[in-house]
Amino acid sequence: MTSLDRKTRGRTSHGRLQSLDAYLLYQERELLTRSEGSWARAAFVDLGFGEHPWTTLESAQAFRELNPGLPVVGVELEPQRVESAQEHADALTDFRQGGFDLPLRPGETVRLIRAMNLLRGYRPEEVSGIHQTLGGALLEGGLLVEGSTDTSGAVLVAHLLRRVPEGLSREALLFHTDFSRGFAPVLFRDWLPRDFRRRVKPGEPIHAFFAQWMEAWQQAREAGPLEPPEAFHHSVLRLATRMEGLVTDAWLLARGYLLWKPPGGVFR
């Protein structure tokens, strides 16, 4: 354990990270399939898989539809969780005990690290250091996904951080809902990543982002009653006229994904 790692509860559920898998398969195809040089055997690392390795196994299956030889490493701080996951290990799937200082073997490389629903027990001021530590394990071009969901995965918000030559870039924020809880921008507030969670207050940039989105949503609704998916879709299109970096890809919008890549990166 490093001085940052901390024991937390291990709750997880089947399908919880399915929408994130679908996003990555759509938007990060190259990341998942690159095979030149050190990328040939570069792994997907799922950090903090929880009491059961369900989400690790579901993602392994989903990503291997694109990349059948993808190595997958599930990492957990709790030795008992690692022990009980062993029955699912195979030639391409490993479960290891470890923390932010990833338990990689000599020569192993990493293309993608997912750390979902992990940092709730950590302090917001620790988050940047944790991102840096994890980002250090990625190949250049590799991605760190860190964020939160509700218990079923109906609402998700995540940081997308890219390893670039200068270090780790705060490339984007990803919001997703499946609309089972309806839609209003405020839906996402309680599921923000740890560093933003308690900062939706006047004067904070994340508050300004939500204020703009709320206004865009209200304007969209003034045009007439809209079902949640349409209200979401129109609110994002309107938001895109107010701020830079909103990705208005039709596939993403139709499925409840807001991807925001502000020029210069996501604020801290």
Ligand SMILES: C[S@@+](CC[C@H](N)C(=O)[O-])C[C@H]1O[C@@H](n2cnc3c(N)ncnc32)[C@H](O)[C@@H]1O
């Ligand atoms: C709430 S579960 C999340 C499980 C799964 N990722 C999900 O989203 O459903 C969080 C897990 O992260 C583990 N964890 C917390 N800090 C960790 C760390 N520094 N390194 C590895 N695992 C950690 C906990 O032991 C716990 O099992």
